[in-house]
Amino acid sequence: MNLILRKMTVDDVPAVVELDQKSFSLPWPERSFRFELTDNPASRCWVADLDGKIVGMIVVWLIVDEAHVATVATHPDYRRQGIGKRLLAYALRQMIQDGARSSFLEVRESNLVAQEMYQKF
Secondary structure, three states: OEEEEOOHHHHHHHHHHHHHHHHOOOOOOOOHHHHHOOOOOEEEEEEEEEEEEEEEEEEEEEOEEEEEEEEEEEOOOOOOOOOOHHHHHHHHHHHHHHHOOOOEEEEOOHHHHHHHHHHOO
């Protein structure tokens, strides 16, 4: 598996929106991802790129010294392969370098798979 974790670009937005729509019952609109990339100085966005296909994404906000995970998703066809865990670990390491001292996220009570992953951190 040739997985690359890299900063999200505006060119990635259509694929990220498609991934978000496949992952959540209330997905973000395309304009929200564009805003995070171009107009929100607190935002940090990354994707997991597998041979040119976006299979994961994460958006994290740096608010003072706190990292707030706004959204994170793995494409349904690639779940349970450690991609989400790698993205979260990568993003948190980057946020520490940017000054984060703690991190926060919200997760639906029913999303036990995500809770299991988060508890490992």
